[in-house]
Amino acid sequence: MKVRNQKLTASFRNALEGIVIAFKTQRNIRIHVTMSIMVVLAAFYFKLPPRDFALILLVIGLVITAELLNTAIEAIVDLVMPEWHALAKIAKDTAAGAVLVAAGVAVVIGLLLFYKPVMIWFGWY
Numbered sequence: 001m002k003v004r005n006q007k008l009t010a011s012f013r014n015a016l017e018g019i020v021i022a023f024k025t026q027r028n029i030r031i032h033v034t035m036s037i038m039v040v041l042a043a044f045y046f047k048l049p050p051r052d053f054a055l056i057l058l059v060i061g062l063v064i065t066a067e068l069l070n071t072a073i074e075a076i077v078d079l080v081m082p083e084w085h086a087l088a089k090i091a092k093d094t095a096a097g098a099v100l101v102a103a104g105v106a107v108v109i110g111l112l113l114f115y116k117p118v119m120i121w122f123g124w125y
């Protein structure tokens with residue numbers, strides 16, 4: 001039981017290390033995390049309802065997960081194929097495309113959720 005707990009702790013530590021490495025090496029992840037913090041603060045400020053808040057957390061998770069997987073795919077491609085290869089290009093470009101899709105969905109959801117409170121705040125509604 002103790003060995004299993006130690007294994008679990010090590011897996012958790014490795015996963016956290018992966019997130020820290022991605023944050024340190026990937027500028028895009030730093031940008032997304034900064035924007036996510038700002039969006040969460042804005043959600044508090046505008047007192048968005050719990051369901052909207054949950055949706056925001058969900059899309060933030062989606063974008064950061066996509067970024068982490070993109071980082072992992074980039075590392076694997078660089079490891080196994082340092083030279084130019086058509087399949088390496090497909091792997092990197094589709095992984096980047098996944099991030100773009102997630103970020104696009106996040107922007108649309110953000111606009112839908114913040115549109116009304118922001119309009120009210122400016123007195124335009």
Ligand SMILES: Nc1ncnc2c1ncn2[C@@H]1O[C@H](COP(=O)(O)OP(=O)(O)OP(=O)(O)O)[C@@H](O)[C@H]1O
Pocket residue numbers: 028074077081082083084085086088089092093096
């Ligand atoms: N081994 C390769 N073979 C073919 N194309 C490649 C290869 N490595 C990179 N590319 C192409 O170059 C683009 C940029 O790759 P690069 O590794 O320089 O940046 P990245 O790490 O994917 O981007 P970032 O870290 O800025 O998100 C890729 O999206 C892909 O189109």
